[in-house]
Structure formats: structure tokens, C-alpha cells
Amino acid sequence: MDDATKRMSKILTSTVNRKSTPSSPSPEEPQDSKQPSESGKKFPWATSLVAFLVGIGAASCGETKPTESHEYKNLSAKYSDTQNELQRMRMELDSAKSDLKTASQKADMWDKEQEEKKAAEEKAAKEKAEQEKAEQERVEQEKAEQEKAAQQAQQQAQQQIQQRSQMSAPAPDTYAYYQNCDAVRAAGRAPLYAGQPGYRSALDRDHDGIACE
Numbered sequence: 001m002d003d004a005t006k007r008m009s010k011i012l013t014s015t016v017n018r019k020s021t022p023s024s025p026s027p028e029e030p031q032d033s034k035q036p037s038e039s040g041k042k043f044p045w046a047t048s049l050v051a052f053l054v055g056i057g058a059a060s061c062g063e064t065k066p067t068e069s070h071e072y073k074n075l076s077a078k079y080s081d082t083q084n085e086l087q088r089m090r091m092e093l094d095s096a097k098s099d100l101k102t103a104s105q106k107a108d109m110w111d112k113e114q115e116e117k118k119a120a121e122e123k124a125a126k127e128k129a130e131q132e133k134a135e136q137e138r139v140e141q142e143k144a145e146q147e148k149a150a151q152q153a154q155q156q157a158q159q160q161i162q163q164r165s166q167m168s169a170p171a172p173d174t175y176a177y178y179q180n181c182d183a184v185r186a187a188g189r190a191p192l193y194a195g196q197p198g199y200r201s202a203l204d205r206d207h208d209g210i211a212c213e
Helices: 003-020 038-042 046-063 070-168 183-185
Strands: none
Touching: none
8 A cells, every 4th residue: 555545545534524423412312222333324434435545555565566566667677778888898908908018019119129220220330441441441541542553653763763873874973963954965965863863852843752854
């Protein structure tokens, strides 16, 4: 029985009791125990109405299960929706975690590739610099050796020329002085070599040890 039915039943019962309660008999008129009740005469519908309401309340409480009520069904539907929403959010969270893990792995692989690429480029640049340095040193060494060989060849050529001139030329005077190369040529002494009488640096323009060439 619901609360409204209970309250209605109490009100009707209280009303019937107030109306049906007889007044106290006077001393002069003794109460007849066999006299019919006033409530049955005045309110013949009250008892039937109370019985009807009580029957409805009892039927509503006894026949309808709590799980079949409208409120329970609404709560059950809301709970089911909440469970489905929670399951969906869990699936989305798992998917986001998986995507994040995949992205993190890709980022790590990219960083590793970039580090390896950078290391390879640095190694290649270092090797290239070393090769260029070695090549430059080799070229400089070859150039120095060529210059040294040229100097040695020039010195040898000068020595040979001096030796030949000394062997073919007439015995020179112990001392001679020539004003210029024309005088040397006129005396038949051109060219003059370093160490010979009459040789001086003023007559040797390129200072190679040979004057008036």
C-alpha cells in the first residue's frame, strides 16, 4: 500500500469514528444494547469506501514487483547507458594509449635514425677533411721536392758550365776590370763566371753567377 492510500484510509477511518461515536446516555434514558449502530444508518458508504481503498493499496503492493516499477526501469536504463558510456571511454582510452605508445616508438626510432645519420655525416666529413689535409700535405711535399730538385739541378748546371769554361778559356789574367759587358765582349771574355778575373755582381743582372751572358 502506498503512502497516499494509507493517508486517505486514516482520514476516512477517523471521520467515520467521529461521526459514529454516540453521545453518552443520560441517566434517565438507559442505553439499549440491541439498538442498531448510528454509523451504519448515517454513513453506509464509508465502510465500503475504506474497504475499497485498502484493497487497492494491498493489490498495488502485492501484485507489482519493485523491479517492474517505472522508476526502477528508468534507473536500470540510466545505469546501462552509464556502463556503456564507461566501456566506450575505456576503449577510447586504451586506443589513445596504444596510439601514444606507437607515436613514442616512432619518435624514438626517428631520433635514433637522426643520431645515426648525424654521426655518419660527421664521420664522413672528418674522413674527407683528413683526406684533403693529407692530399694538401702530399702536394706541398712534392712541390718542395721539385723545388729542391730544381735548385740542385741549377747548381749542378752552373758547376758544369764553370768547369767547361775553365777548361776551354785561355789563362786569364790574375786581375782584370771591365767597365761594362761591351768591354767584356770586346776582350773576348764573355761570359764571365763567378770566380773569374773581371767578374763582379754589377755585370751579373740576374745574379746567377754568370755575367754578360
